[in-house]
Amino acid sequence: MEVFPGKILIVDDEPDIVEFISYNLKSKGYLIAAAKDGVEAIRKAKDFRPDLILLDIMMPNKDGIETIRELRAMHEFDDTAIIFLTALNDEKYEIEGLKIGADDFISKPIKPELLATRIGSALRRFRKDEEQEQKQTFGDLEINKTKFTVSYKGVDILLAKKEFELLCLLASKPGRVFLRNEILQRVWGTDVIVGDRTIDVHIRKIRQKVGIDLITTVKGVGYKFEMS
């Protein structure tokens, strides 16, 4: 197992299909995770961080179209390729899916070789430079998503996971105000329901730990990231 080609999340409600695809891709060295419906898919995507998602359209509990819409809405997965699995001749979905942000389609029944080449080319198209780390700097502040670290003037600051995610979100568009609502959806996900004060508490912790005032409150609206 020398180079590893990528991580793939398979989403389908039929265990047989998941098993079949999973087996095929594993043999090619991919790392696999699976989900059985849209809700689970989004949750798993958040912590598995796949390079590509194979998404069945027909599913209970949030269908493929809706799932892809949500995934694309939180911009966390902008670098993730998404391939739809469709029943044969399901063109109406294809057009729909393309508009929303699918990158390719594969019709069932699935042929292993076809699957492999399509996945390969989708990944190549999307390949972020896996080699180099994803980091952003703002003046003396550095946020490194690969290392999960934040440092200020070279000194590391230890943030908890939620704090880190929240900071990443705000820092993804410096200056832009994120509504409280939006923050909840993007950091906590659509299913989880937490009180409003929770955000404040995390914001406070970030401010406290970082020391300087990175995050500006926009009263009645939300928060934004801004270097003074």
Add this chain to the structure above:
Amino acid sequence: MEVFPGKILIVDDEPDIVEFISYNLKSKGYLIAAAKDGVEAIRKAKDFRPDLILLDIMMPNKDGIETIRELRAMHEFDDTAIIFLTALNDEKYEIEGLKIGADDFISKPIKPELLATRIGSALRRFRKDEEQEQKQTFGDLEINKTKFTVSYKGVDILLAKKEFELLCLLASKPGRVFLRNEILQRVWGTDVIVGDRTIDVHIRKIRQKVGIDLITTVKGVGYKFEMS
């Protein structure tokens, strides 16, 4: 610039592109040769013996597909990486090219940084064959993958196989966080199913045996290798 990174043959019929790429790669220390079509490419390859060939697909006088086919047919260039240059969205060639023996694709217009990283990783993939002692050192720590040993300040530390593999994985990208998921699949393989605590136990043993704190826990995410 101590070691020279490699020799590259650029094959494209547009002088501007050749010039552009050439300029970029020279600045990184590569030795460059150029050819304007497939026929010339093969001739030059024979006496320049490049480590890597950048091959345009659309060319007069023998196109890229045909050229690569011939190059691969004579086994003289089995150790040479070949990267295709394609117009955007030219997938049909990509699949074709992969079958025949291309190692990667880069779409025009070409971005210099991307070019560099792709070339770097293609070369690295091919270099691996040259068997040399694969060892890494981090401060006082040395990991020798050929000898299967780890030493700290010159003193050997006996790690069990799984412990060694785990440490190697983490050390392969110092600082980068590996998700628990990822660790399981890459160290234990995809079929084996082991409990979550197993990872912790092995981590603990490594920490215990090595003595110093090499491995940092990122709660809710995974582990990373980091010299303090």
Add this chain to the structure above:
DNA sequence: CGCCATATTACGGAATTGTTAAGAACTGAT
């Protein structure tokens, strides 16, 4: 002042990881 939104603080439950020991699985030698 009184209202409203946010800030702050502290606390308990939840989730995650650390630790230990025990036995299963493996290894190599006799």
Add this chain to the structure above:
DNA sequence: ATCAGTTCTTAACAATTCCGTAATATGGCG
């Protein structure tokens, strides 16, 4: 094959950290 020694996995429990909430404080603004 048997045995000793090691390695691997698990299970149970301890320790830690994280997260959400609620209660209270603060501060702006009409």
